[in-house]
Amino acid sequence: MNIGYVVGESKPTFVTALSSRPLSVGEYVIIDSEEGKILGLVEKSAVSSAAFADVRNFEEAAESTEIAEINSRDKTYTAHIGVFGFLDKLQRGQSIIPAIPPIPGTPILQPTREDLETIFCPTKDGWIKIGHLLRNKTIDAKVNLDKIVSRHLGILSMTGMGKSNLVSLLTKEIAKLRGTVIIFDYHNDYTSLNIPRINVVDAKINPRLLDHEQLSEVLEIRDSANVQQRILRMAFTNKVKESKEFWEKLEEEVEFIINAEDKKLKEYRTSAYRVQDIIDEAQRRFADILDPDMGDPLSFIKEGRANVLNISELSEKQANVAVAFYLQQLLRDRKDASIARHGKLKRERSYRFESPIFVIIEEAHVFIPKEQDTSAKYWAAKIAREGRKFGLGLGIVSQRPRSVDLDVLSQMGSFAIMKIIQEDDQRQIASATESTSRELIGQLTSLNVGDSVLVGQWVNLPSLVHIEEVKEKIMGADQSAVRAWAKSEKMSEVAVESTQKLVQKDLLLD
Ligand SMILES: Nc1ncnc2c1ncn2[C@@H]1O[C@H](COP(=O)(O)OP(=O)(O)OP(=O)(O)O)[C@@H](O)[C@H]1O
Ligand SMILES: [Mg+2]
CATH class of the missing domain: 3.40.50.300 (P-loop containing nucleotide triphosphate hydrolases)
Structure with a gap:
């Protein structure tokens, strides 16, 4: 079906068309050139009305609606169409752009189902359907x-x-x-x-499998706490990684640094206490997350x-x-x-x-x-x-x-x-x-x-x-705050009612 003509200046990759109906952005069309059918995609679409071209006030606009209605030539539908290449080549997986731009006057056609299906809906292994073309709705994508x-x-x-x-x-x-x-x-x-x-x-996370930097991150030692990081690196030895009692052994190693008589290590003592606290805390806070006995x-x-x-x-x-x-x-x-x-x-x-x-x-x-x-x-x-x-x-x-x-x-x-x-x-x-x-x-x-x-x-x-929408899932739909508030209001009424009943019951008991 002829739905338009190429007009103005064409390029091999781009044409302008005037059409009999407004074309939708994202719609595929065929440019019926002498060299063969070319597939194009509507990239921009505009509608103008001659009757409204110089309208400057409300009255003129009102009059123009009547003129526009009786004049069958009033509307201009312009589309900018990007060229993908020759249709038969595209159907075989090749994109060949025409050497000569489509000549003005070349008809624009509505593609047939077969034109599009080979490209967008191939019956080949590995291709699965996820929906349909937005503008050519009958074609599966x-x-x-x-x-x-x-x-x-x-x-x-x-x-x-x-x-x-x-x-x-x-x-x-x-x-x-x-x-x-x-x-x-x-x-x-x-x-x-x-x-x-x-x-x-x-x-x-299995802490045994981490390096000291990763362990320090999961224990949430601050990035700027250099001494604490250093202590953890010293304490997190291979023996700790292999030990049956991972946390005990790690704490033992930190304890060793705390008790060390070495002058340098003595300076670390306060930080080492802090690391010990962090390890203790992590075992409590992250018991469900850090598991040295989970294996791989x-x-x-x-x-x-x-x-x-x-x-x-x-x-x-x-x-x-x-x-x-x-x-x-x-x-x-x-x-x-x-x-x-x-x-x-x-x-x-x-x-x-x-x-x-x-x-x-x-x-x-x-x-x-x-x-x-x-x-x-x-x-x-x-x-x-x-x-x-x-x-x-x-x-x-x-x-x-x-x-x-x-x-x-x-x-x-x-x-x-x-x-x-x-x-x-x-x-x-x-x-x-x-x-x-x-x-x-x-x-x-x-x-x-x-x-x-x-x-x-x-x-x-x-x-x-x-x-396509996947039905097998309650998606992250926007929550209705109003509905939730209404619900909690109802709940609190129930709660008030029941406490009142309790109070009354208590009074009766007294
Ligand atoms: N293809 C679709 N057709 C119809 N409705 C859809 C489609 N995809 C998503 N929705 C609806 O839009 C809502 C949000 O979808 P979804 O959770 O997939 O968005 P998202 O982009 O992942 O959002 P977020 O950025 O918040 O993670 C859902 O309620 C879902 O029902
Ligand atoms: Mg999401």
Whole structure:
């Protein structure tokens, strides 16, 4: 169906069109050039009315509505269309931009179902449906899971726009395929996810497996307390790590420093007392988190399952240590397993994970921050660079993209980007993604909940889609304060009533 014509000055990658109806931003169209059908995406759309061009006051505006109504030529629908390339080539996975710009007068057509399905909804292994095209609604939108495990994924948007919903959806689909997903759940968002093959684990830290810097972080010794840090380093010996009674042995070593007659060590005495207090306190405060007898934390993660590691009970520093520890171990394990598989290393043991893993870090601005070097960031960056070779994919999720480290963000081969208003965030995303998607990024302010721009290697072409809602989950919906207050009001009435009854009863008893 002919819906418009190319007008004005065309370029090989960009044309302007006048159309018979307003075209939607994000809608795909066909430019029917003599060289062949070209696929384009509406990047900007404008409507103007001749009758309203010079209107200067209310009366003129009122009159103009009547003129506009009777004049069938009154409206001008202009669309700016980005060119992706020849349709038949795109359907075979190649993007060939026409050498000659589409000539003005070239018809613009509505694409058929077949035109779009081969590109956005391929029937190939590894592609799963996550929703439908936002503007061409009857076309399913699929993504290539292989690409996110091999080349990583960034999920970015302002808060409440559907990031965790997409994480749940991908997790559900990967678990269906018996793949291994690990989610670091900082806000306890996923523990109630009701999908088959889920394995919820309260993440704990085994202090034996840490180095002295990490131990000092989980014990919450201040960064500036140099002497306390030094004492902990001296006390945290291999003997302590191997001792059956971990905490007792550690305290014994600190005790040794307290009692030492050495002149230098005597100066440390006050700080050593403080370290002792800190260790005592930590055993009480963090009894559920620090467990020297838990064995290997990774043994709680199950291959072929959706593993939710609940880190919501941990402080930010402890969570950082835990995430870093898991990432380091996962990379090591996958590395060894891959090298062994390729026969370079004698296969001496079985590896924990024999197949690829997809690891998702929520609140990436906390764990992979821009202007701070954290150990979680070190390992995430390493996985972002090397994970591809070993089948370890990283998914980073954030509502503050501007605060996520740009190096790590730029390593993400694919992105799902939902509504974002802040310009700083948009700028950061534009620098992390490829230039083809810049126009789409300009559209981010106008998206609704669940709408997403998909770019990168997990799709054949950048697209605007609406993501399916995962029903198996009570999501992080905005809490209704008013409803909660009403409820607590009712509760207090009940409470008053019952105390009154009690008082009356007491009076009767008297
Ligand atoms: N694709 C969707 N379709 C319809 N509703 C959705 C969709 N995705 C999310 N929602 C709704 O939006 C709300 C917030 O979604 P979600 O928790 O996924 O957002 P988020 O981006 O992870 O937020 P936060 O930044 O706070 O973690 C939920 O109540 C959910 O029901
Ligand atoms: Mg979320």
